[in-house]
Amino acid sequence: MFVRTFFYFLMAISLAFGFTQCSGQSKPVNVTELLAKKPGILIDVRTNDEWNSGHRPEALHYDWNSGDFQRATLKLDKSKTYYLYCAAGVRAGKAADYMKSMGFKNVVNLGGYSDLR
DSSP: OHHHHHHHHHHHHHHHHHHHHHTTSOOOBOHHHHHHHSOOEEEEOSOHHHHHTOOOTTOEEOOGGGTHHHHHHTTSOTTSEEEEEESSSHHHHHHHHHHHHTTOOEEEEEEEGGGBO
């Protein structure tokens, strides 16, 4: 009896932990609605090959890996809002952190290209 109860307890804990981990997954972002509600500049930080395989038509392209991004930020208005995306959200997160360290106040990591609608 104890073994069965212990087994069910472990199952319940495992399921609860699994559900809390899944709840943090990103939801698709409707870029058109977002930009209409909160105007800003959309920046794709993926590589040229990734950009050429498909991108948001309203996005600027500054490749994080090539140094284009760092050069481009020198010319950007720090008072504007910027929305960044990449393939999975990692490079966009690094780019957002970089921008914030450079004094940009309104920078949002939208995650990966596949998360955008």
